[in-house]
Amino acid sequence: MTKPLEPWMEELLHGDSGARMTEKQARIFKAAIDVFAEKGYAASSTSEIAQRAGVAEGTIFRHYKTKKDLLLSIVTPAMVKLLAPFVVREIREVLDSDYESFDQFLRAMIDNRIAFLNQNRSLFKIIVQEIPFHPDLQEQLEHLIFSQVKGKLDAIVSKFKAEGKLIDLPSLTIIRLTAFSILGYVVLRDIVGRRDESKWDDELEREATINFIMKGLAP
Structure with missing residues (x-):
């Protein structure tokens, strides 16, 4: 059963800023939130985020240059x-x-x-x-x-x-x-x-x- 999105995630994914996300980016975004929230930034790995998102790890780096960029793409917007x-x-x-x-x-x-x-x-x-x-x-x-x-x-x-x-x-x-x-x-x-x-x-x-x-x- 898919976990329901929190209100801020729903707005960010489906609002004006979320409209530019591809389906894979949205999966990466949601997976990164789960992993960062559970383990913290330092203990998280892009390989685990990729696994949860159902994408290859290389796909993450095509959208985000570093793990820090991925964190900032979530928190800053x-x-x-x-x-x-x-x-x-x-x-x-x-x-x-x-x-x-x-x-x-x-x-x-x-x-x-x-x-x-x-x-x-x-x-x-x-x-x-x-x-x-x-x-x-x-x-x-x-x-x-x-x-x-x-x-x-x-x-x-x-x-x-x-x-x-x-x-x-x-x-x-x-x-x-x-x-x-x-x-x-x-x-x-x-x-x-x-x-x-x-x-x-x-x-x-x-x-x-x-x-x-x-x-x-x-x-």
């Missing part, structure tokens, strides 16, 4: 044409809402990011695994996504700082500390919870994460 507007669109509702407290905002953000991860697991895994090792991708991610949401995040943080509900630190520092705490919870929830639900108390972990952030940022 996704970030430039799809991921940035996709992520911003998905998170905009959270950023445009009004909150009575900062922890209410945290709960909405956590729910939003979990939903996004559940729908786009392969893309999330590839980005989390590869971004730290590819400065060119880091620059694009910061420029295309963070620059678009930074203003709204800053407005939310500044509002609660002005009300005396958050510590008087630079807004960017508060955003960074909050983002890494939420990311840590969401990633571990996915890794540990999916492997063995009996070892993961999600309600406890979520509340502990929110309390940790709130106590650390209390004035």
